[in-house]
Amino acid sequence: MTHPCDLLITNVKIATMQDNGVPYGLIESGAVAVHNGKIVYVGESTKCRYKTNNIIDGSEYLLTPGLIDCHTHLVYGGDRAGEFEQRLQGVSYADIAKAGGGIKSTVKATREAGFDTLFNAAAKRATCLLKEGVTTVEIKSGYGLDLDTELKMLEVANGVGEYLGINVSTTYLGAHALPPEYQNNPDGYIDFVCSTVMPKVAEGQYATCVDVFCESIGFTPEQSQRVFEAAGKLGLKVKAHVEQLSDLKGAVLASQYNALSVDHVEFMNPSDVPSLTKSGTVAVLLPGAFYYLNETQKPPIDAFREHNVPMAVATDLNPGSSPMASLLTAMNMASVFFGLTPEEALAGATVNGAKALGLVTKGVIATGMDADMCLWDVSHPCELAYAINQHRPEQIWIGGKHVVV
Numbered sequence: 001m002t003h004p005c006d007l008l009i010t011n012v013k014i015a016t017m018q019d020n021g022v023p024y025g026l027i028e029s030g031a032v033a034v035h036n037g038k039i040v041y042v043g044e045s046t047k048c049r050y051k052t053n054n055i056i057d058g059s060e061y062l063l064t065p066g067l068i069d070c071h072t073h074l075v076y077g078g079d080r081a082g083e084f085e086q087r088l089q090g091v092s093y094a095d096i097a098k099a100g101g102g103i104k105s106t107v108k109a110t111r112e113a114g115f116d117t118l119f120n121a122a123a124k125r126a127t128c129l130l131k132e133g134v135t136t137v138e139i140k141s142g143y144g145l146d147l148d149t150e151l152k153m154l155e156v157a158n159g160v161g162e163y164l165g166i167n168v169s170t171t172y173l174g175a176h177a178l179p180p181e182y183q184n185n186p187d188g189y190i191d192f193v194c195s196t197v198m199p200k201v202a203e204g205q206y207a208t209c210v211d212v213f214c215e216s217i218g219f220t221p222e223q224s225q226r227v228f229e230a231a232g233k234l235g236l237k238v239k240a241h242v243e244q245l246s247d248l249k250g251a252v253l254a255s256q257y258n259a260l261s262v263d264h265v266e267f268m269n270p271s272d273v274p275s276l277t278k279s280g281t282v283a284v285l286l287p288g289a290f291y292y293l294n295e296t297q298k299p300p301i302d303a304f305r306e307h308n309v310p311m312a313v314a315t316d317l318n319p320g321s322s323p324m325a326s327l328l329t330a331m332n333m334a335s336v337f338f339g340l341t342p343e344e345a346l347a348g349a350t351v352n353g354a355k356a357l358g359l360v361t362k363g364v365i366a367t368g369m370d371a372d373m374c375l376w377d378v379s380h381p382c383e384l385a386y387a388i389n390q391h392r393p394e395q396i397w398i399g400g401k402h403v404v405v
């Protein structure tokens with residue numbers, strides 16, 4: 001007996017990324033059936049009992065879950081290329097900052113930019129990701145730091161998702177930096193974030209998560225805790241930028257609020273890692289920022305492995321410390337710099353990226369999951385983390401719909 005379906009992809013190797021005891025959850029000669037945007041069959045071709053006129057012959061190529069970039073700041077005004085040039089001509093970062101550069105310049109440019117300007121630039125960046133097979137992207141606010149601009153950024157982010165047909169997960173990152181209005185009053189700014197902006201974000205469903213930059217040059221653990229408390233009361237999930245430049249124990253704090261993820265984590269002490277296991281928090285590795293800032297301190301990968309902490313890999317796409325719109329390159333960097341195996345790198349951009357966003361129907365090719373998938377002309381999944389700028393998906397599906405980029 002056969003069942004009808006909307007789409008049948010046959011003659012493919014499938015890196016399901018499901019934990020079935022085989023590396024990459026690989027199925028050698030497989031088929032995937034899709035109905036109403038969901039995967040209804042994955043397994044050996046010969047056993048598939050689904051039927052449709054819409055059959056794709058996969059030419060023995062590799063099918064993977066659509067890639068998930070779980071940490072970006074891709075909505076922003078202006079750029080920082082001029083500063084990059086100045087720095088390489090010998091101007092110090094402190095002098096650039098004094099002259100109104102750094103994040104201040106991005107905040108100014110983002111506040112001044114109209115919706116369309118921000119939207120067009122963000123759509124262009126998201127398209128770079130989509131062309132590489134990214135079917136879900138997280139986008140943070142955090143360059144407005146006032147009510148209107150933060151909401152504008154989140155509207156742009158959600159709009160980009162609708163326009164390109166890709167899944168966008170939005171995060172309110174008010175506690176990213178101090179705006180000029182609160183320069184000497186960080187606690188006052190945290191009040192504003194928690195009492196004025198966050199309720200509006202929740203009420204208007206602008207974002208599902210709240211993030212904070214817990215760092216010596218960002219916000220203290222006490223201030224971060226206030227953000228987590230306020231988010232919890234409003235039913236928003238939390239994530240945190242922690243331990244990027246120093247060890248403030250931000251990851252442990254975030255885990256106490258069941259954070260979906262802690263991101264950067266280079267300076268996290270291995271002895272603190274078990275706290276993440278308990279809360280099911282994902283460690284998000286951002287090797288693009290590590291590279292761009294010429295850092296040397298590496299995240300405690302062995303401890304993450306030992307304590308079964310899922311590791312995700314993301315681009316951190318932003319104008320200051322990671323202007324990199326390539327998740328495949330981030331996967332390669334995570335392998336080269338941090339020693340992830342190519343399988344861990346691909347898991348970081350699929351199954352664990354989904355966990356970092358709390359998305360339970362994405363990141364693996366399995367029955368009942370959303371049919372977000374990419375078909376690659378590679379003979380083995382390890383090639384995706386290995387090669388730089390050599391692979392683009394031959395085909396992309398999002399929710400079972402074929403996407404033309």
Ligand SMILES: [Zn+2]
Pocket residue numbers: 071072073241316
């Ligand atoms: Zn970031």
